[in-house]
Amino acid sequence: MATKTRTVEVDLSTTGLDAQGRPQRVPLATDEAGNLVPINAAPAVEPELEGEHMLINIGPQHPATHGVLRLVLELDGETVVRCVPHIGYLHCGFEKIGEYRQYNQIIPWTDREDYLNSPGNNVAFALGAERLFGIEITERCKVLRVIASELSRLISHCVWLGTFCIDIGAFTPFLWIFQQRERVYTMLESWIGARLTTTLTRVGGMGADIPDGWTEDLANFVRTFPKVLDECSTMLTKNAIWVGRTVGLGAMSAEEAVNYGLSGPMLRASGVAYDVRKDFPYLDYETYDFDVPVGQAGDVYDRYLVRMEEMRQSIRILEQALKRLPDGPVNVDDPRVILPPKSKATSDMESMIHHFKQVMEGPRPPIGEAYVAVESPKGEKGYYMVSDGTSKPVRWRIRPPSFVNLSAIPKMVEGHLLSDVIAINASIDIVMGEIDR
Amino acid sequence: MSDRFLPVLAGHAEGSEVAPPTTPRNVPYRDGTPNPSVDALRAKFGEAVQRADVVWNETTVFVDKARVGEVIQWLHGEPSQRYDYLVDVTAVEYRDLDRPIEVVWHLRSLPYRRFLRVKALLFKGQPLVVPSVWAIYKSADWMERECYDMFGIRFEGHPDLRRILMWEQYKEGFPLRKDFPLRGRFSRSEQLRQILALNPEAKYSMEELTVLEAYDELSLEQRQRLRAGEKVGE
Numbered sequence: 001m002a003t004k005t006r007t008v009e010v011d012l013s014t015t016g017l018d019a020q021g022r023p024q025r026v027p028l029a030t031d032e033a034g035n036l037v038p039i040n041a042a043p044a045v046e047p048e049l050e051g052e053h054m055l056i057n058i059g060p061q062h063p064a065t066h067g068v069l070r071l072v073l074e075l076d077g078e079t080v081v082r083c084v085p086h087i088g089y090l091h092c093g094f095e096k097i098g099e100y101r102q103y104n105q106i107i108p109w110t111d112r113e114d115y116l117n118s119p120g121n122n123v124a125f126a127l128g129a130e131r132l133f134g135i136e137i138t139e140r141c142k143v144l145r146v147i148a149s150e151l152s153r154l155i156s157h158c159v160w161l162g163t164f165c166i167d168i169g170a171f172t173p174f175l176w177i178f179q180q181r182e183r184v185y186t187m188l189e190s191w192i193g194a195r196l197t198t199t200l201t202r203v204g205g206m207g208a209d210i211p212d213g214w215t216e217d218l219a220n221f222v223r224t225f226p227k228v229l230d231e232c233s234t235m236l237t238k239n240a241i242w243v244g245r246t247v248g249l250g251a252m253s254a255e256e257a258v259n260y261g262l263s264g265p266m267l268r269a270s271g272v273a274y275d276v277r278k279d280f281p282y283l284d285y286e287t288y289d290f291d292v293p294v295g296q297a298g299d300v301y302d303r304y305l306v307r308m309e310e311m312r313q314s315i316r317i318l319e320q321a322l323k324r325l326p327d328g329p330v331n332v333d334d335p336r337v338i339l340p341p342k343s344k345a346t347s348d349m350e351s352m353i354h355h356f357k358q359v360m361e362g363p364r365p366p367i368g369e370a371y372v373a374v375e376s377p378k379g380e381k382g383y384y385m386v387s388d389g390t391s392k393p394v395r396w397r398i399r400p401p402s403f404v405n406l407s408a409i410p411k412m413v414e415g416h417l418l419s420d421v422i423a424i425n426a427s428i429d430i431v432m433g434e435i436d437r
Numbered sequence: 438m439s440d441r442f443l444p445v446l447a448g449h450a451e452g453s454e455v456a457p458p459t460t461p462r463n464v465p466y467r468d469g470t471p472n473p474s475v476d477a478l479r480a481k482f483g484e485a486v487q488r489a490d491v492v493w494n495e496t497t498v499f500v501d502k503a504r505v506g507e508v509i510q511w512l513h514g515e516p517s518q519r520y521d522y523l524v525d526v527t528a529v530e531y532r533d534l535d536r537p538i539e540v541v542w543h544l545r546s547l548p549y550r551r552f553l554r555v556k557a558l559l560f561k562g563q564p565l566v567v568p569s570v571w572a573i574y575k576s577a578d579w580m581e582r583e584c585y586d587m588f589g590i591r592f593e594g595h596p597d598l599r600r601i602l603m604w605e606q607y608k609e610g611f612p613l614r615k616d617f618p619l620r621g622r623f624s625r626s627e628q629l630r631q632i633l634a635l636n637p638e639a640k641y642s643m644e645e646l647t648v649l650e651a652y653d654e655l656s657l658e659q660r661q662r663l664r665a666g667e668k669v670g671e
Contacts, residue, residue: 281459368492
């Protein structure tokens with residue numbers, strides 16, 4: 001099709017074009033007779049807008065708040081002047097319920113608080129209860145728990161990466177990384193039978209030993225997962241848009257981060273090498289060879305880098321755990337907490353009584369209290385339990401890392417743009433189930 | 438490992454006396470070694486340090502509630518202690534309602550890798566007030582708010598002490614207190630439990646318990662209010 005060119009003459013005095021012939025915006029108004037007339041008396045400068053702050057409410061039903069977080073923002077133009085978070089929309093009273101449950105009955109509740117880290121919470125709770133009972137778990141159980149903790153760290157970081165990408169506007173890594181998360185869930189399913197709410201541990205052992213051939217699945221995963229991680233990293237780390245959306249946002253200095261009680265990747269991105277696995281080790285983490293990544297600027301980009309590196313270190317730990325996984329029993333041989341075998345419970349009178357009392361009354365720890373912290377993907381997760389000698393704790397306190405990390409969000413977002421609030425909030429990696437409990 | 442990260446060896450403690458940390462094994466029940474900070478606290482504060490317990494190798498220091506702010510300030514600032522990380526602020530109420538409520542501060546010294554539990558006792562019948570540590574640790578902001586929300590303990594000096602998990606108009610009390618029923622104070626199950634606990638059938642015959650009989654026993658004013666259409670109960 002031939003294109004025809006033509007020349008259009010324009011009158012320079014035509015309203016709407018300037019001397020160069022470029023279109024000009026002419027505001028119109030109506031005069032008293034109803035005719036449209038241009039408004040020529042435009043103000044020389046824009047009116048002062050200072051002092052006119054706008055209040056904006058984000059959430060609680062908003063996909064970018066990662067749950068039911070509500071942020072009330074006071075904006076000066078697009079800049080956040082003040083941020084007031086409101087939480088509690090998911091408050092279920094887990095700690096109150098725990099006071100009415102036996103120790104093993106609390107473990108399912110730990111699945112549901114930080115639901116992206118269920119195996120890790122189960123391990124943390126079991127460690128706390130075992131401290132309260134004075135139980136030393138078996139070597140095989142320790143390694144299995146390390147595997148569970150690191151797998152759950154991978155799951156949690158996978159979800160964080162995917163949602164963080166979506167919040168900033170990158171969709172592809174979300175799909176890639178969620179496929180890997182699905183593989184971990186499939187492995188957990190074949191191990192314990194559940195995917196999300198695993199209830200993996202018991203006081204003194206595990207709910208189940210790993211099935212035959214499970215280690216090959218894990219070895220396969222450990223071999224192939226870093227490739228996907230590298231692909232995501234290639235997509236993001238040097239991406240100009242990604243860097244532009246994350247660098248310099250929500251920076252916390254090391255002193256501030258410690259003073260605000262940040263933990264986990266949030267604290268390490270600020271340059272503080274505090275990792276519970278290194279500084280207050282549990283499950284023989286001091287015998288594993290892994291590094292703790294530490295950022296420098298403490299901004300959103302550093303948090304991203306730290307979490308990406310943590311996933312690689314988790315893979316390293318998993319490799320070592322696979323090599324050292326010993327044979328032997330999973331559960332301790334301690335009649336205070338472990339049920340007799342089912343075959344004996346149905347044939348032997350004493351075992352049946354023992355089984356009955358274990359189930360109906362529950363194990364009783366001595367009077368005392370214990371605070372056991374683990375390094376969860378979000379930070380330092382601690383369980384503080386107080387026993388008065390009965391089978392139910394007097395107080396079961398969850399030390400939620402997301403809760404403390406989120407409490408610093410007013411400090412982090414103030415002075416940044418409204419669109420950066422979403423990126424900063426995503427970089428905290430909150431789970432409202434844990435914050436509200 | 439990318440160049441951006443500095444490799445960090447196990448721990449980063451200052452001072453050569455700190456041994457590399459290991460997983461605790463065979464933790465003793467009561468005969469653990471107390472945290473060295475206890476002696477330092479005793480030397481500094483004397484009588485204000487009421488008692489020190491070691492349970493499962495975790496040291497608990499009971500401090501006079503009036504001076505707990507001062508003690509924590511000292512633990513935070515003193516170069517030989519440096520408890521720079523506030524892990525948690527919470528409270529414990531025992532099932533024995535005569536026992537005092539304990540306010541618990543979990544402190545951690547990142548440089549020296551120490552963990553210390555500080556407790557203050559709040560006796561029943563006295564106002565539940567302790568000093569706030571918000572001025573020392575900014576992380577105490579939400580933790581103290583939660584502790585107030587759940588236990589009704591007032592932290593004096595907190596800038597914005599209001600409910601955090603429950604809504605601000607919540608008037609039914611403090612959920613984690615032991616006198617607060619599991620399903621809430623005004624739940625149907627709790628009302629039923631209270632009525633059954635009164636055991637009306639032991640005091641009245643079934644005839645007396647019928648509605649008409651009960652109506653006759655009402656005072657004149659109550660009957661008028663009922664006739665005027667005032668709703669009773671739900």
